[in-house]
Amino acid sequence: MAKYQDIYNTLLSQIENKTYPAGELLPGEHELMKRYDASRDTVRKSLSLLAQNGYIQKAQGKGSVVLNVHQFEFPVGGVVSFKELAPTLGKHVHTKVVMLEKMHPDEKMQKNLQLQPDEYMWVLQRVRVVDGEGVILDTDFLNAQIIPELTKKVCEKSLYAYLEDQLHLPISYAEKEISCTMATNEDKMLLDMKNFDMIVNVESYTYLDDSRVFQYTSSRHRPDKFLFKDFARRIHRI
Secondary structure, eight states: OOHHHHHHHHHHHHHHTTSSOTTSBOOOHHHHHHHHTOOHHHHHHHHHHHHHTTSEEEETTTEEEEOOSSOEEEESSSOOOHHHHHHHHTSOEEEEEEEEEEEOOOHHHHHHHTOOTTSOEEEEEEEEEETTEEEEEEEEEEETTTOOOOOHHHHHHOHHHIIIIISOOOEEEEEEEEEEEEOOHHHHHHSOOTTOOEEEEEEEEEEETTSOEEEEEEEEEOTTTEEEEOOOOOOOOO
């Protein structure tokens, strides 16, 4: 067995038995070189293999952060509320409402929600907590002409259930864009970021059955916790 594979297998075993638990740093390259009497290239090859297989993430200026290999699947192709997703996580989950305010939209939100300057929107910010850790920060901008009344209690439970069951507003589809960005001070303050300095951000526009946009959301995910899945089929041209 090549030396880099031996080092890879040793580190992998230590990650799996939680000698190095998720969120912690592996020893630095110099320490690994001494420990395994290996060259820098050999150590880097082992770390690259761990990164390729999803066990670590290299954080600039910090080292190699151990990832949680037990990620939660978050469907990209569907319109699913966090409450609907929660039973599939198999863990203790709850939602903490950070902010709920009604205000006039700025120029960006006038465009995003198709609002006039004198109309109102709701600004709703929620932290999604899984097993005691804040792992998602959702900031929702909601058309208050469509949703005139909203309470903290509703937002702690399920906004979508309230719309569909109480207001009888059928939710139809969403447009989503996924990007990776540096974590902001707000992310670090409201989420349990551990050693991560990156965030997976999902921006989405959600529409009713009549094609009215009622929600614009920025959903910021800690990168080790969520696996985004979609389904694609190749279309054969004739």
